[in-house]
Amino acid sequence: MKFDYDLFVIGGGSGGARASRISAGEYGARVAVAEESRMGGTCVIRGCVPKKLMIYGSQMPGEAHVARGYGWREAEVGAFNWPFFRDKLARELNRLEAAYTNGMVNAGVDTYKQRARIVDPHTVELADGSRFTARYILIAVGGRPSWPGIKGQELGLVSDDLFTLDHLPGKVLMVGGGYIACEFATIFNGLGCKTVLAYRGDRILRGFDEEMRLHISQQFIDTGVDLRLNTTPVELEKDGEEIRVTFADGTQENFDDVVFATGRRPYTNDLGLENTGVAIGNRGEIIVDEWSQTSVPSIYAVGDVVDLVNLTPVAIRAGHNFADTVFGGIPKPCDFSLVPSAVYIRPHELATIGMTEEQAVERGPVDIYMGGFRPMRSMFAGEDTRSVMKLIVDVETDVVLGCHIFGPEAGEMLQMVAVAMGMGATKADFDRAIALHPTVAEELVTMRKPMRRAGEVPPATERHSAVS
The missing domain is CATH 3.50.50.60 (FAD/NAD(P)-binding domain)
Structure with a gap:
């Protein structure tokens, strides 16, 4: 059977855009993408990017407070101009959306700015009634915010x-x-x-x-x-x-x-999945295997719509792996057992990868290494916020199973830890690294003795430090 496209992607967000661009640009597949909202999806348009810029903006009063602690006695930020920020943010998102769109177009991808539904395992229908056939269909429609279901x-x-x-x-x-x-x-x-x-x-x-x-x-x-x-x-x-x-x-x-x-749900409503026999979970998520393939061989799904690890880099990796596997002849299953993540609160953020202490307790003897301190920058300014580093180490193998950092720019530190842990780094590997001084991150390689065995009740002084 001759198809209009080798691949039709529903959803122009992080996962769909990556799969499209690699499939067409690197492997020469005939690809189309349909996006009902804006190219770039949740992360670029209404998630990670605008949120992080808002976080940067919100921390400026705190920066002025720190500056006064360093002798800049007149440091003030003045009143916040929300319309100025909002409009500048909109222009930046327009720029990013254009970059996403141009990246796909330059790779040879046909783009349709309208909603698409699945008619059968090889056919997609656009909102204007146009129909296209494809050897493969990739669903990358992401998720949408949930409502609590209360009056008003x-x-x-x-x-x-x-x-x-x-x-x-x-x-x-x-x-x-x-x-x-x-x-x-x-x-x-x-x-x-x-x-x-x-x-x-x-x-x-x-x-x-x-x-x-x-x-x-x-x-x-x-x-x-x-x-x-x-x-x-x-x-x-x-x-x-x-x-x-x-x-x-x-x-x-x-x-x-x-x-x-109050949470997010996969955006599978009225997608036409009932026409295909694709298996769906209790929350509306699409069930896939390690190859991102659904129960229907010609239909795949990546990103938040599969509701496994709902993070942008996970969707991007799954989309890239899909393209390599299906069109590049390079089989790459998805393994998301070790994914870094961060909570971008301020003044200190949380970054984490691997097991929590609570999870480690279930696996066997695990040692907990911890360091808590007031960073030099904060302490000199008179601030009391503490940073905390935590490593979870297998007693038998010495492998680092988890790392948790609460401190300034914790996400920037954790990215390099993720590389080491992905290579199976042991606590001895961390210990061999020479500290870069003076930094907050050096604490990760200077914790020589375990504080306790996982699951043990911390001493009173440690319990106090955890909320001080």
Whole structure:
């Protein structure tokens, strides 16, 4: 059978764009991409990139405070001009979208700026009724924010809405305890908004190392975020220009804006999957194997739509592996057992890779190496924020199983740790490295003795340091 395309990609985000560009540009495949919103997807347009720029902007008042501690007595940032920042951000996102589009076009990819649905295992239909056949279909439509399902939720916002606000709220309620909620709490707080972070659980950032979760909670409190645990909103209603929120305990409070960061779901609604027999999970995620192949041989899926590790570099790697495997003749299964991640809060962020201490307890004897200190830059300025480094090491093999860093620019440090751990680095390998002094990162290679065995209750002094 002759097909219109070798590959038709639904979704022009990180995973879809990489798969398209490599398949066409490096392997000569005939490729088309359909994107109903904007090329670049969640990360570029309404996620990682604009969020990180907002985080940079929100930390400037803190930088002025540090400068005063170094003798710049008149250091001030003045009032924040949100319209200036918002409009400049929009121009930057337009530039990035154009770069994504041009990259695909230059590789020979046909692009369609409209929604696509699957008609059968080899046919795609665009919103205008056009139909195309393809030997392979790759689904890379990503995910969308979830709503909590409470009365009046339409009065609230989700993360997608926060980059185009008309004005900043004087008082904002962030609902959720994951990295999106935590990062935007940092942003709003840093930009001068009175910020409340409400989470239904007893500790934020579920799934991260327990000690690191304590440090982040304490940092929120220290920097002025009103952290309310075991707190759940159950109803929103208008009260003049404000929003009245009713909580599960019956209390009520007014806010200028309410933001729901209560998770994300795969964007598989009305995609036509029912026409193909592609297996779907309970959350709407597409089930794939290590080759990103679905239960239908001609259909593949990568990125957040498969709901495995919902991070941009994972989608990019899966898209590249798909192209290498299917069109390059270079079989590359996806192995996401060791993926670095970061929570970009301020002033100190969290970066992590590998096992948490809680996970390590289940595997056998594991030693915990820890170092806690006040970084030179902060201490001299009179700030009390502590950095913490944590290595989790297998007692029998000496292999480093996990690394967790809470400190300034922790993500920048962890990237190099990820290279070492990917090569199977041992604690002895870390010890052999000569420290680069004076740096925060040198702590990673100067922790000589384990603090405890994984799972042991920390001594009182250590428990205190975890929230100080």
